Amino acid sequence: MQFEDAEISGVKIVTPKKHGDARGFFSEVYKQSEWRAAGLDYTFVQDNHSLSGPVGTLRGLHFQTPPFAQDKLVRVVRGRILDVAVDIRRSSPTFGKHVAVELSAQNWRQLFIPAGFAHGFVTLEPDTEVLYKVTAFYSGAHDRGLAFDDPELGITWPTPPGGLLLSEKDKHWPRLRDLAEAFA
Numbered sequence: 001m002q003f004e005d006a007e008i009s010g011v012k013i014v015t016p017k018k019h020g021d022a023r024g025f026f027s028e029v030y031k032q033s034e035w036r037a038a039g040l041d042y043t044f045v046q047d048n049h050s051l052s053g054p055v056g057t058l059r060g061l062h063f064q065t066p067p068f069a070q071d072k073l074v075r076v077v078r079g080r081i082l083d084v085a086v087d088i089r090r091s092s093p094t095f096g097k098h099v100a101v102e103l104s105a106q107n108w109r110q111l112f113i114p115a116g117f118a119h120g121f122v123t124l125e126p127d128t129e130v131l132y133k134v135t136a137f138y139s140g141a142h143d144r145g146l147a148f149d150d151p152e153l154g155i156t157w158p159t160p161p162g163g164l165l166l167s168e169k170d171k172h173w174p175r176l177r178d179l180a181e182a183f184a
């Protein structure tokens with residue numbers, strides 16, 4: 001398992017080993033001992049799985065407020081996404097900056113996003129399946145978001161000719177400058 005630092009402190013790109021043979025492959029996709037050896041000590045309590053049909057499905061940008069703030073480990077088992085993490089830690093020198101990494105079933109990369117970031121992705125292939133582990137349980141009452149198209153964030157979302165597909169909820173999140181909840 002390979003751990004790389006992304007451009008923003010705390011965000012990591014994790015690439016597990018894939019052992020291929022005539023049958024297919026085997027891969028240890030998460031191993032607590034290796035994470036601890038890399039100085040990453042997190043307890044994941046929930047595994048999530050989403051399927052997005054159309055190319056250009058955009059989910060985000062989401063976060064949960066304390067005490068339900070979540071660290072997330074994201075991967076793709078089918079298809080391809082551009083995965084985005086925006087730093088919303090007010091005291092951070094990179095507040096408002098983002099990391100964008102392509103994750104796919106092919107490149108087998110995972111993105112680790114600590115609490116204090118808003119997270120979202122857009123799908124680059126049809127029928128893309130995303131799996132992610134989180135360190136706090138889902139709480140609808142603590143579920144918050146940030147406008148994916150806030151010009152201050154400067155995120156370039158790849159957009160297919162038919163446009164992006166968003167949930168109703170994701171069309172109405174506040175901009176960063178109007179965000180009531182952000183992290184210290």
Ligand SMILES: Cc1cn([C@H]2C[C@H](O)[C@@H](COP(=O)(O)OP(=O)(O)O[C@H]3O[C@@H](C)C(=O)[C@@H](O)[C@H]3O)O2)c(=O)[nH]c1=O
Nearest residue numbers: 048050059060061062063072119120121137138139167
């Ligand atoms: C996230 C979540 C949703 N749900 C329910 C609420 C709702 O009825 C339905 C769909 O929820 P959403 O529209 O929020 O799903 P989605 O837009 O896929 O939300 C996810 O987006 C990505 C980018 C993240 O980072 C995740 O943490 C999560 O916020 O599933 C749960 O039961 N448990 C969960 O953990």
